[in-house]
Every structure is written in structure tokens, then in C-alpha cells.
Amino acid sequence: MTSLRLPMTGGCQCGRHRYAVTARPLTLYACHCTDCQTHSGSLLGMSMPVPRTGLEADLDNLGSWVKTAANGRTVKISFCTDCGIRLFHEPARNPAIVNVKPGTLDDTSWVAPIGHLWLDSAQPWFEPPAGVLRYSGQPTSFDELFSRFYAMFGTDER
Numbered sequence: 001m002t003s004l005r006l007p008m009t010g011g012c013q014c015g016r017h018r019y020a021v022t023a024r025p026l027t028l029y030a031c032h033c034t035d036c037q038t039h040s041g042s043l044l045g046m047s048m049p050v051p052r053t054g055l056e057a058d059l060d061n062l063g064s065w066v067k068t069a070a071n072g073r074t075v076k077i078s079f080c081t082d083c084g085i086r087l088f089h090e091p092a093r094n095p096a097i098v099n100v101k102p103g104t105l106d107d108t109s110w111v112a113p114i115g116h117l118w119l120d121s122a123q124p125w126f127e128p129p130a131g132v133l134r135y136s137g138q139p140t141s142f143d144e145l146f147s148r149f150y151a152m153f154g155t156d157e158r
């Protein structure tokens with residue numbers, strides 16, 4: 001089992017917005033849906049859900065817009081209005097969590113997705129690493145993603 005060092009700090013690319021994660025994240029996964037490909041400008045997006053109470057960030061001073069998915073669910077997307085970097089996604093259906101974009105952490109050396117979502121729309125040349133959880137679309141439950149992460153990073157190091 002690996003220890004996570006808390007708090008984790010991060011920020012946008014220009015340095016205007018900084019944040020700290022003070023609670024253990026619930027999981028960390030990669031998503032290959034076309035929305036994530038678009039917003040990352042790359043082959044996938046990554047999400048690290050954290051308890052809202054465990055995120056210190058100046059959410060009011062970030063730019064934001066609300067995206068509605070095909071299934072009608074909405075997510076508030078927060079970004080730096082100077083450099084455009086996305087920092088957080090807040091799902092309306094679960095106000096207790098905020099999805100931090102883990103590529104914006106200062107230390108990404110430990111960042112490795114526990115699972116890969118929406119592999120049906122992944123780039124055809126992409127093959128998930130051995131041992132990760134695989135989902136063709138949206139998982140019906142995140143329990144496996146949570147328990148696998150907890151098994152790897154169950155203890156906090158402060």
C-alpha cells in the first residue's frame with residue numbers, strides 16, 4: 001500500500017489560481033468519452049473526486065459554465081479566466097464531491113488511473129495498462145473504482 005501525502009497542492013498554468021486537497025481522494029480514473037477528449041485537447045480526461053470539505057479553493061473567482069450531458073445531468077466546470085486551464089468539475093447530482101483535474105497537481109508522479117471509462121470511444125491504438133478496471137461506457141457503480149483506490153492508497157501521510 002502506498003501513502004498519499006496530504007495536503008496535495010496544485011493550480012492553473014499561469015499561477016493565478018492555487019488550491020489544496022486536504023482529504024484523501026475517493027479515486028482517480030481516466031475517461032475516454034468524446035467530451036473528455038475535447039476538453040483535454042487530447043486522448044482522454046482524468047478525474048480525481050475529492051470530498052468538497054477536503055478542497056481549499058477560491059471557487060467563486062474562477063470562470064465557470066454548466067454543461068448538460070446527453071443524459072440530462074449537469075456539471076459545473078471551473079477554469080482560470082486568464083490561462084483557460086480547467087481545475088474542477090462539480091456534478092450537480094452529487095454536491096458532496098468535486099472532481100479535481102489531477103494533471104493540475106504540483107506532484108503528478110503518483111498519478112495513475114485506477115480504471116478507464118468509455119473505452120468504446122477510446123483511440124483505437126490505445127490499450128489500457130494491465131490490471132486496471134475497464135468499462136466500455138459509464139460504470140453503473142463507482143464502488144469498484146473507490147475500493148480499488150482505497151486498497152492502494154488507504155492510509156494518509158501527513
Ligand SMILES: [Zn+2]
Pocket residue numbers: 012013014015016017080081082083084085
Ligand atoms: Zn491561470
Ligand SMILES: [Zn+2]
Pocket residue numbers: 031032033034035036037045118
Ligand atoms: Zn468523459
